[in-house]
Amino acid sequence: MATDSRRSGGRGGPRRYVRRPRKKVCSFCVDRQIPIDYKNASRLRGLMSDRGKILPRRQTGTCAKHQRQVAEAIKRARYIALLPFTEE
DSSP states (O other), rough: OOOOOTSSSSOOOOOOOOOOOOOOOOHHHHHOOOOTTTTHHHHHTBBTTTSSSOOHHHHHHHHHHHHHHHHHHHHHHHHHTTTSSSSO
């Protein structure tokens, strides 16, 4: 029996479609005026978890190009002590 990938639940029941969340849009692509800079610590904090880890693309919605720039900026800001490496 072939199963439909959108179908959830048991056998022979009514079809229930899985609601997919909307695709997130890169905020840096939308507003090109926002620079990705290591000196802007408040902006970079929003792209980090409460434990101090860099959030992945699927959570923040940034594109691959800007995610690489964000990661580099966060690492630079950590190195000169604008951002913490970890939270206590």
